[in-house]
Amino acid sequence: MKQLIIKLGEVVSIVCLIAFIMFVNAQDKVSERSAPEVGESVISVMNLEGTVQQNEKGLRKQFGIEAEAPDSFIYYKSEDVMDVRELLIVKVTDSSLGQQMFSKVEKVLTDKKNLFEAYAPQQSALLENAVLVYENSFIFFAVGEDARAAYSAFSDSL
Amino acid sequence: MVFSSSVFLFLFLPLTLALYFLPLSRNKQKEISKKNFVLLAVSLIFYAWGEPTYIILMLISIYFNFNIGVDIEHQFEKGRKRTAKLIFLCAVLFNLFVLGYFKYAGFITENLNSIFGLSLENNNLPLPVGISFYTFQILSYVVDVYCGKVKAQKKLIPFAAYITMFPQLIAGPIVQYSDIERQLTDRAVTKEKFADGIIFFVRGLGKKVLFANTIGAVYTEILGFEIQEMSMATAWIGIFCYTLQIYFDFSGYSDMAVGLGKMLGFEFVRNFNFPYTAISITDFWRRWHISLSSWFRDYVYIPLGGNRKGTARTILNILIVWSLTGLWHGAEWTFIAWGGFYGILLLAEKYLLKDILKHIPLTVRRILTLIVVMIGWVFFSSTDISSAFSYLGAMFGIGSNPIFDSTSGYLLSSNGFAIVLMSLSAFGFFEAMPRPKNKYALVISNSVIYVVIFVLCIAYLISETYNPFLYFRF
Numbered sequence: 001m002k003q004l005i006i007k008l009g010e011v012v013s014i015v016c017l018i019a020f021i022m023f024v025n026a027q028d029k030v031s032e033r034s035a036p037e038v039g040e041s042v043i044s045v046m047n048l049e050g051t052v053q054q055n056e057k058g059l060r061k062q063f064g065i066e067a068e069a070p071d072s073f074i075y076y077k078s079e080d081v082m083d084v085r086e087l088l089i090v091k092v093t094d095s096s097l098g099q100q101m102f103s104k105v106e107k108v109l110t111d112k113k114n115l116f117e118a119y120a121p122q123q124s125a126l127l128e129n130a131v132l133v134y135e136n137s138f139i140f141f142a143v144g145e146d147a148r149a150a151y152s153a154f155s156d157s158l
Numbered sequence: 159m160v161f162s163s164s165v166f167l168f169l170f171l172p173l174t175l176a177l178y179f180l181p182l183s184r185n186k187q188k189e190i191s192k193k194n195f196v197l198l199a200v201s202l203i204f205y206a207w208g209e210p211t212y213i214i215l216m217l218i219s220i221y222f223n224f225n226i227g228v229d230i231e232h233q234f235e236k237g238r239k240r241t242a243k244l245i246f247l248c249a250v251l252f253n254l255f256v257l258g259y260f261k262y263a264g265f266i267t268e269n270l271n272s273i274f275g276l277s278l279e280n281n282n283l284p285l286p287v288g289i290s291f292y293t294f295q296i297l298s299y300v301v302d303v304y305c306g307k308v309k310a311q312k313k314l315i316p317f318a319a320y321i322t323m324f325p326q327l328i329a330g331p332i333v334q335y336s337d338i339e340r341q342l343t344d345r346a347v348t349k350e351k352f353a354d355g356i357i358f359f360v361r362g363l364g365k366k367v368l369f370a371n372t373i374g375a376v377y378t379e380i381l382g383f384e385i386q387e388m389s390m391a392t393a394w395i396g397i398f399c400y401t402l403q404i405y406f407d408f409s410g411y412s413d414m415a416v417g418l419g420k421m422l423g424f425e426f427v428r429n430f431n432f433p434y435t436a437i438s439i440t441d442f443w444r445r446w447h448i449s450l451s452s453w454f455r456d457y458v459y460i461p462l463g464g465n466r467k468g469t470a471r472t473i474l475n476i477l478i479v480w481s482l483t484g485l486w487h488g489a490e491w492t493f494i495a496w497g498g499f500y501g502i503l504l505l506a507e508k509y510l511l512k513d514i515l516k517h518i519p520l521t522v523r524r525i526l527t528l529i530v531v532m533i534g535w536v537f538f539s540s541t542d543i544s545s546a547f548s549y550l551g552a553m554f555g556i557g558s559n560p561i562f563d564s565t566s567g568y569l570l571s572s573n574g575f576a577i578v579l580m581s582l583s584a585f586g587f588f589e590a591m592p593r594p595k596n597k598y599a600l601v602i603s604n605s606v607i608y609v610v611i612f613v614l615c616i617a618y619l620i621s622e623t624y625n626p627f628l629y630f631r632f
Contacts, residue, residue: 006228016221027211057382
């Protein structure tokens with residue numbers, strides 16, 4: 001009887017593994033595209049005039065994200081402190097790192113909302129309508145009049 | 159969840175210790191069973207914190223291999239050696255399939271597509287955290303049961319606690335079942351052991367938070383420079399910073415794991431022994447990630463025949479082991495190149511340089527070994543092979559890179575003190591310093607030192623929120 005339970009346990013485990021593989025394959029997958037590739041279609045619909053593409057230092061300075069952690073990224077930000085428009089697309093295949101990075105970006109967004117809330121209604125409105133999502137191993141963050149359109153372009157290009 | 163986070167330090171760890179040490183029974187066996195259950199429960203929470211989906215994969219793996227262990231032993235008891243062998247092979251295949259599918263399938267598909275012009279679909283699944291570490295622990299158990307080195311674990315909870323044990327689940331050290339078998343059913347936490355655990359933990363936290371994060375920021379800054387414009391000195395400063403970062407990051411994590419293990423009554427193997435003081439590459443690998451080298455020696459190199467089947471076979475075995483060591487670190491050609499680089503160096507040391515090395519002064523050997531290790535880290539840290547060679551080109555002045563420029567001067571003047579301090583620590587200088595001989599003086603000095611380190615770490619953690627561990631990628 002005990003031996004039968006053991007054999008049954010082995011078979012159940014294998015069946016569960018097959019079911020799990022089917023389950024994860026049906027879930028969100030890591031897109032094969034890199035952040036700059038995805039970013040191309042996003043940039044075409046988003047007004048980034050006056051913003052400058054940032055390098056690893058810019059990414060670390062603004063969000064505290066180390067350069068070696070993401071698989072790839074693009075980041076545009078204005079040099080003008082009153083211009084809140086920005087676009088960040090980060091690809092990160094490691095889900096726990098992705099969650100940590102998402103929290104950092106979320107915190108930056110919250111801090112900015114609090115900062116502009118009291119005295120800059122225009123900027124505050126843009127920040128309220130900002131899009132921040134983590135899907136298909138990408139963190140997408142856009143602040144601007146066309147943030148929604150940018151998000152649609154992002155979703156379509158995955 | 160990472161050890162160097164406020165959630166872990168101020169919520170998870172205190173609650174875990176409270177539950178773990180909450181007395182339930184005077185019966186020692188019942189008390190250990192309760193502790194194992196608590197350990198399993200909190201470890202699952204720890205893993206699920208960042209990886210809620212893949213906890214299912216780990217549980218399936220645990221349940222399968224638990225049954226396999228009992229089954230193999232049962233077949234041997236009945237005298238069915240061939241059936242036991244068949245079950246053993248199935249288990250090895252199962253575990254390699256799990257690791258291969260979730261870690262290497264994308265890499266294999268990508269390379270098949272590019273070599274043969276195929277268009278096979280890439281599964282593109284995220285990498286389950288710690289899969290390389292726990293799969294290797296499971297394999298060590300299955301192999302040891304099959305070889306009769308250990309008895310199969312008959313209770314699921316101690317076995318699951320062994321695999322999921324949160325101190326070493328995500329980034330090692332790889333604890334072999336034979337090393338911990340007895341501790342799963344018989345262990346005690348003394349005041350001295352607990353205090354020792356705290357010291358190890360705080361030391362590891364300091365290595366990670368104060369050293370690795372600080373020097374990592376310098377390396378990140380250097381990564382932002384254009385390689386074509388980088389001076390030789392900047393390139394060497396950059397890779398030296400990475401050399402220090404990866405050591406403090408990984409050995410810091412290992413120290414924290416050993417410390418937490420001690421607090422819970424376990425003794426884990428030492429994973430680092432001042433690797434940058436090594437006098438040869440062979441010596442380096444006796445000091446760096448010791449648990450991984452031991453695993454490959456015990457479960458791959460020796461079963462392949464080791465050095466017992468002639469020179470040609472030994473060379474082949476070494477190359478296999480080191481290619482696999484590289485591949486274990488990640489599904490990237492850079493890691494395979496890094497492993498192959500060490501395989502070739504170890505062969506050169508074994509067959510060509512053995513006599514020459516004997517005549518070189520130890521200090522020179524240490525410096526040469528460190529330079530070679532730094533070259534290895536270039537492959538390890540690069541995103542692809544061509545970037546690795548570009549960086550090596552900058553290090554050796556191939557192209558129009560100047561030897562020294564104002565950036566190098568700035569990097570040295572602004573980070574020189576930190577680099578010297580960390581180098582002294584990595585080379586074991588502080589370890590060799592004389593300690594107070596009086597017991598009370600030793601306790602007081604240790605308390606002051608480790609309280610200061612802990613407070614500094616907390617201050618740093620509050621201001622710097624992002625601090626991933628490099629070895630979480632594996």
